[in-house]
């Protein structure tokens with residue numbers, strides 16, 4: 001005995017209008033879970049011909065991927081025991097539960113394409129001409145789920161950014177409080193006792209003020225750079241320059257700091273010129289950070305070697321010191337922001353824990369890579385690769 005939605009339509013004018021206009025896919029199955037009737041939305045959702053649908057097992061009719069992949073009938077696939085739709089249909093027959101609503105997410109073969117779908121469906125036991133049937137109403141919520149997934153991903157990213165921003169503010173506030181209070185109290189002392197202070201004392205205080213304000217400025221610049229990089233607003237301004245001349249100039253500037261610890265920086269290369277595209281301002285930042293670390297974490301009277309060469313399609317630069325080195329357990333963390341590991345500066349220099357994080361990001365922006373080799377007591381070698389093209 002078959003029922004048809006058409007006969008239901010005839011019997012009720014109101015139902016007629018409703019079924020014609022409803023966007024949900026509606027179908028009716030018998031006790032064997034075979035399709036007995038369906039509306040137009042069902043056909044357009046699953047793209048099946050009408051004559052192939054009547055009497056077809058539910059899963060086969062809607063292109064359930066398990067029936068397709070396993071070439072099996074609905075009811076005998078490996079997934080049938082955990083199928084939401086099947087258990088809801090069976091329950092509707094067995095326990096005659098009132099309307100049951102659930103979700104179904106699965107791949108379906110629709111119009112010869114395997115598509116991931118998200119359905120919201122309800123099942124309800126009905127009796128028609130004394131025969132028990134189950135009425136199923138299906139709503140395709142795939143688009144909504146997809147939008148939700150994208151939104152969730154964006155929210156997760158925003159949460160991470162927000163957490164980093166809070167960390168940044170916390171660190172900035174904490175690290176800036178000390179130098180700012182030094183600047184504040186020293187300038188107060190100087191103002192109050194200006195007449196009595198000897199030139200020598202004044203020079204000493206001004207030097208402390210200079211050092212402290214320099215550190216605050218550097219920390220602020222690092223924080224601004226880091227947040228710029230993290231928010232994706234950093235734009236590289238690449239220029240075609242002779243990298244070797246650029247390096248020589250940079251080393252000369254950093255030598256000023258090295259000589260204060262009686263250290264020297266030597267350049268080691270067999271190239272006479274390396275013209276290629278890079279952002280000089282940002283690579284200068286990379287070099288300044290790596291060289292200042294080499295100076296900061298090494299003992300006086302030692303040598304730092306900068307080597308540059310061309311390998312395959314990359315320009316390879318390494319900065320090698322003979323300093324304290326980094327314990328193996330700390331190596332995985334040194335490029336993470338705010339990570340100051342166990343190695344401390346040798347001359348009480350300041351550190352922010354942001355330098356290497358910025359270096360790594362700048363190299364990433366250049367589509368290059370950076371590596372580190374280090375042995376405690378022997379020294380560290382940071383090598384970065386910049387693509388030539």
Ligand code: ADP
Pocket residue numbers: 289293294297298321323324325326334339340341342343344350351352353354355356357380
């Ligand atoms: P910081 O401002 O603390 O120097 P970085 O991000 O530049 O921040 O470095 C992170 C940590 O890595 C440092 O605190 C230090 O412990 C370690 N480190 C970096 N460079 C060297 C180096 N050349 N030798 C030894 N340890 C280093």
